[in-house]
Amino acid sequence: MSKLRIVFMGTPDFAVGILDTLVQHSFDVVGVITAPDKPAGRGRKLNESAVKKYAVAHNLKVLQPTNLKNEEFLEELKALKPNLQIIVAFRMLPKVVWEIPEHGTFNLHASLLPDYRGAAPINWAIINGETKTGVTTFFIDDKIDTGEILLQSDIAIDPEENAGSLHDKLMILGADLVITTVKAIESGNVTTKKQPDTPIEKVAYKIHKDTCEINWDTSMDKIYNHIRGLSPYPASWTTLYNGETELFLKIYDAALLKEEHSIKVKSVVFDKKTIKIAVTGGFIELLEIQLPGKRKMKTHEVLNGLKLDENAYVG
Secondary structure, three states: OOOOOEEEEEOOHHHHHHHHHHHHOOOOEEEEEOOOOEEEOOOOEEEOOHHHHHHHHOOOOEEOOOOOOOHHHHHHHHHOOOOEEEEEOOOOOOHHHHOOOOOOEEEEEOOOOOOOEEOOHHHHHHHOOOOEEEEEEEEOOOOOOOOOEEEEEEEEOOOOOOHHHHHHHHHHHHHHHHHHHHHHHHHOOOOOEOOOOOOOOOEEOOOOHHHHEOOOOOOHHHHHHHHHHOOOOOOEEEEEEEOOEEEEEEEEEEEEEEOOOOOOOOEEEEOOOOEEEEEOOEEEEEEEEEOOOOOOEEHHHHOOOOOOOOOOEEO
16 A cells, blocks of 8 residues: 555644644644634634644644635645545535545544534533443545444543543544554555444534523433533533522532432522532532633632622522
8 A cells, every 4th residue: 555645634622632643653644624713802813723733833734725615725635645534523524525535534533423423422422421432433424423434442431520521531542543543544454334324312412502501400410411511611501690680600510419408499508618509309519610701710719709699599
């Protein structure tokens, strides 16, 4: 087989870990495709993707197409003469792009496919209370996350794990799986497994603001999983009704306190250092929260400046 000429496509930090591993293993990354720079912040300064920052720092060729079907972009891509493309946390590719390399285009997905196809597999695995997840490499086809599976690797989800810590573990696991996959392709020792055509129950839908709102009427385990599955980003939220004031409250960390009580569900129970929300079967203790216009803080810090009403509640 001729030497692999790899084009890598990705955007966020998760993809950087995979790209760095390819570079550290001395694979020939001939080009990097990432999202266009976008204005961000109050000054609307152009913000570069994490992948672009890494690529520029390592003198890798960078392309940032706004339209993946644009003829000029396609000519630039073909000029790189890639014979393998690797996709990690990027947008859906048109066939005219993924069919270019002779050895195919494969994607790394942060779940054990076919479960959790979609945009937010790490979040939903925790939100749904899974005890195991993993990573999958698969060849791209014309649908989302449905192509033939190359390799998979699994990992346990700790009971107190949040999306941030699981993200970092899966990035390391995924980097190893990508290297194993590339070596298998390089050696010509590739076998694939078709995914089932039947609909799947576990889907990793895109996270929206409404998704993040806490339903305090559900079980305490579901509430706890919801909080940790959305931490540290985008974070779960609720409305705190504090006397005549309504506050938008983000919750980044919490603890389960299972005990019987007769307090009305959604009531806020507090002292000088703690805030607990009464739920069915116990309490959710808020450990790290954020009030509007403030940074996220430990709850005891928030209580230094927040006066809670004895009838405060959430909902």
